[in-house]
Amino acid sequence: MELRAAHAAERDKVLDLLALWYGDRSFFARYNLNDRSFRDDLCLIARDGGRLVATLQIFDRRVRLAGQAVPAAALGSVFTHQDYRGRGIASALISLAIATMEREGFEVSLLFSDRLNFYGRFGWRSAFRVITIVSPPSSEHFTSAVALRPFDRARDLEQVRRIYDRYSGRFNTSVVRDKSYWLGNLSFAGNPDEFFVVAAREQAATAPIVAYARTIRYYQLPAVMEYGYVPGCEDAMAALIAELVALVSGRAQEGPLARYEEATLLKPSEGAEQTTALLAQTAHDPALENALTAKGFSLTYHTDVNYMWRVVSPTRLAARLGWPADEVRKNLFSLVSARDAVFWTADRF
Ligand SMILES: CC(C)(COP(=O)(O)OP(=O)(O)OC[C@H]1O[C@@H](n2cnc3c(N)ncnc32)[C@H](O)[C@@H]1OP(=O)(O)O)[C@@H](O)C(=O)NCCC(=O)NCCS
Numbered sequence: 001m002e003l004r005a006a007h008a009a010e011r012d013k014v015l016d017l018l019a020l021w022y023g024d025r026s027f028f029a030r031y032n033l034n035d036r037s038f039r040d041d042l043c044l045i046a047r048d049g050g051r052l053v054a055t056l057q058i059f060d061r062r063v064r065l066a067g068q069a070v071p072a073a074a075l076g077s078v079f080t081h082q083d084y085r086g087r088g089i090a091s092a093l094i095s096l097a098i099a100t101m102e103r104e105g106f107e108v109s110l111l112f113s114d115r116l117n118f119y120g121r122f123g124w125r126s127a128f129r130v131i132t133i134v135s136p137p138s139s140e141h142f143t144s145a146v147a148l149r150p151f152d153r154a155r156d157l158e159q160v161r162r163i164y165d166r167y168s169g170r171f172n173t174s175v176v177r178d179k180s181y182w183l184g185n186l187s188f189a190g191n192p193d194e195f196f197v198v199a200a201r202e203q204a205a206t207a208p209i210v211a212y213a214r215t216i217r218y219y220q221l222p223a224v225m226e227y228g229y230v231p232g233c234e235d236a237m238a239a240l241i242a243e244l245v246a247l248v249s250g251r252a253q254e255g256p257l258a259r260y261e262e263a264t265l266l267k268p269s270e271g272a273e274q275t276t277a278l279l280a281q282t283a284h285d286p287a288l289e290n291a292l293t294a295k296g297f298s299l300t301y302h303t304d305v306n307y308m309w310r311v312v313s314p315t316r317l318a319a320r321l322g323w324p325a326d327e328v329r330k331n332l333f334s335l336v337s338a339r340d341a342v343f344w345t346a347d348r349f
Pocket of ligand 1: 021054078079080081084085086087088089090091092112113114115117118
């Protein structure tokens with residue numbers, strides 16, 4: 001068995017293999033083609049003779065931890081061909097991945113998986129990521145205090161980027177995004193589709209954006225995969241979320257968003273099980289939670305433990321963050337699992 005980094009010319013073969021996972025080659029291709037930080041040398045493969053039988057991908061990210069942009073190896077697309085499972089091939093690739101992460105200067109690693117024991121054997125440990133279920137008040141939905149419109153990349157990206165840096169930049173584990181990452185992320189985050197809404201105080205298309213939200217269907221459920229707002233504009237953010245909840249629950253047939261084609265993503269579809277709730281992440285932001293509950297929304301929480309972290313380089317992380325060497329792991333886990341940390345679904349990999 002040959003284990004090594006892939007060559008660029010092997011991308012198609014890797015995608016052919018990943019297509020066997022759940023029959024959606026394009027799902028993986030969207031990351032490979034659009035993620036500007038995608039690196040073939042961080043795609044590891046196992047070959048048996050000429051045949052590609054297993055792969056994994058290290059996605060190159062920087063996440064904020066204690067005010068620093070820390071090189072983070074996001075591990076994903078771990079797959080072994082059915083005929084080759086249970087022979088230790090994925091395990092061998094993961095060991096190679098760890099060596100690669102160390103060599104390439106990554107300091108931490110994160111992944112999403114329900115195989116907690118499997119990754120636990122290689123040193124990843126569950127962290128906690130709180131998902132909020134936002135449910136509407138029982139009374140009729142109220143009129144919105146903001147003007148809502150779909151995001152337009154040419155017109156809105158720079159404003160949204162500034163809001164992102166300022167809002168998400170306050171929270172541990174948020175991804176540091178440059179313009180190139182943003183451009184790729186707009187193509188792969190929805191995977192395939194997202195409904196991206198911006199809110200302003202006035203109707204004019206040139207009115208400054210005060211809040212935004214990016215929404216998807218996540219395992220069939222309507223979900224906000226990221227949002228942000230200008231400091232002090234919790235009311236606008238809450239109004240935007242309220243409008244999204246109204247759309248989801250079918251109460252906003254005539255609302256400001258209903259007329260946009262992309263809004264179909266969130267509208268209840270005929271025959272599907274009716275839901276009135278919207279998934280989001282709010283635990284990091286008590287001020288927004290207060291604004292939502294003041295409008296009568298109820299917030300319940302689900303803690304996702306299928307979210308794992310690992311220290312890759314204790315020495316570099318300790319030096320960077322000024323932590324005592326023997327407290328690096330403990331400190332990392334308390335930061336990443338704290339309520340004021342946020343890893344947006346939009347940055348999934
Ligand atoms: C998860 C997956 C990648 C594992 O691939 P694999 O090559 O079979 O992995 P390994 O052989 O290294 O380990 C798998 C299991 O076999 C066991 N194993 C390893 N070597 C073995 C050997 N020589 N003989 C028997 N069993 C062995 C491992 O202990 C492991 O046990 P576990 O299931 O209790 O954790 C594979 O099942 C897969 O592609 N699944 C679908 C995609 C997926 O779920 N990916 C992970 C998402 S994060």
